Amino acid sequence: MPKTREFTWNGMFADRAIPSSNGCLEFAGYKNEEGYGRIMRLGSSWWAHRLSYVLANGPIPEGMVVMHLCDNPSCVNPEHLKAGTVADNVHDMESKGRARKRKGSAHQNSKLTESDVIHIRTTNESVTNLAKRLGVTSTLVSRIRNGFTWKHVELNHAL
Structure with a gap:
């Protein structure tokens, strides 16, 4: 039977977050092709950065997304995560030259x-x-x- 982890930040990330020189905590579990981590908890699948935010800060406010201030999709460091609107996230991407506008x-x-x-x-x-x-x-x-x-x-x- 799989190990059930304590539903705290340390319980879920202590052995899955690898510190990097830029202060990011790199998620060491499964990641998709864009680098975003996925994590399973009692049959539910979470984006790793969203779960990190929830465990550190409480629920994500309605209508908000979790943004990476560090621009690293694999980062689960709660200090690098912030709730914002979709418009905030798009503005952040565009202002940093990361928008993928396909023509x-x-x-x-x-x-x-x-x-x-x-x-x-x-x-x-x-x-x-x-x-x-x-x-x-x-x-x-x-x-x-x-x-x-x-x-x-x-x-x-x-x-």
């Missing part, structure tokens, strides 16, 4: 390619026909054609 066809929700955009901007085909054929709205086609969106696609490089 164009690299965006996970994109229905168009850069070649489609070039075609939209250079063809005489109607907005309505293009929208139907490409599976997007006529508003999007108009915005692309008028240069309000997909601004990163330059025609002079494509022709």
Whole structure:
């Protein structure tokens, strides 16, 4: 039978947090591809940094996320964790140059390619026909054609 750990910070992290030279306590258990730790407690799965915050500070306020002040997703040091809004977290990422803004066809929700955009901007085909054929709205086609969106696609490089 697996060992049941005391539900305190020391009980959950004493043997799973490795000190590093920058003051972080690196989670030594399972981590996903982005470096965020996962921890199991009585059949429930927690993000390690969130569990660390809860055990050190109490419940995460409603509507808040737990931010890493150190920018290290593996860190579980409660002194490096802070509750904030999603907007606070996004602002923090952007101000530190960590935002992953995907443009164009690299965006996970994109229905168009850069070649489609070039075609939209250079063809005489109607907005309505293009929208139907490409599976997007006529508003999007108009915005692309008028240069309000997909601004990163330059025609002079494509022709």
